[in-house]
Amino acid sequence: MCLLIGFIIILYVSYRLYQHFYPTPNISPNGKYILISGCDTGFGHGLAIEIDKQGFNVLAGVFSPENISSLQKELSSRATVFRLDITKQEDIDTTF
Template sequence: TVTIMCFLISVAIILYISYRLYQHFFPTPNIHPNGKYVLISGCDTGFGHQLAIELDKQGFNVLAGVLIPDNITLLQNKLSTKATVFRLDITKQEDIDAAFKLTNNKTKTLHALVNNAGIAAGLYIDWTPLEVMLAKHDSRVINICSVAGYLSMSNMSSYCTSKYALESFSDCLRREMSPWNLRVSIIEPGFMRTPIIQGNPKLL
């Protein structure tokens, strides 16, 4: 038992040192926010709401889509004058078109698109013109997935199914966009106390 513990500790130390060396020799490049626009859907509450606030603080030009009209003013009051909050229902094509028009009027280069709105995030990206994102090679699409994308749970069949589908969609989109060097990433958060989780006592 002592030998196994020593072995595990040694492996952990080696991995930690290797990770720090990797960080030292291959540091993550800093992204300068000046002049960069980020479009985020699902900013009423939860991850999208906090992400809009954080990116705005960092200096990005945030385009925040919310579903409930009353939340436009509530969120706008928390952001700087550079940010734009607008209504966005990702299940309505006219809202998708309006979001594209708004973005195109603001900038010809969208630095990042964050699909965060509910379990349907990302469904319409393939139908939306991508010219506004292809002007530079550092643009990216970020889909907010979940650990439910690879971990199935009882009483959550629709949610887990949508996240599995979104991860597969993201992988397909990443391959399709590779000729233009458009990056596609996913984020897989665990259970956080967002309104979606708080609204389902069984998950707490």
């Protein structure tokens, strides 16, 4: 039991030392745009909301036109929500 507790303490101290010497970079959201497709529901929807909260400019592509207004209500004015079907080349071309 003592060996297990000692191992956990060593892991924790190692992790804290790693965090101290190799900190995660702080990325400024100013002037940065992030394009996310599949923002109707699920992971893309949640990611668009979280990235918007962090101050990034979000370009959110949704498949269903009905979801555009509901997502726009959840995002700030920095975000742009538009219809995007990634299986159609003309939708991709108009996006970029």
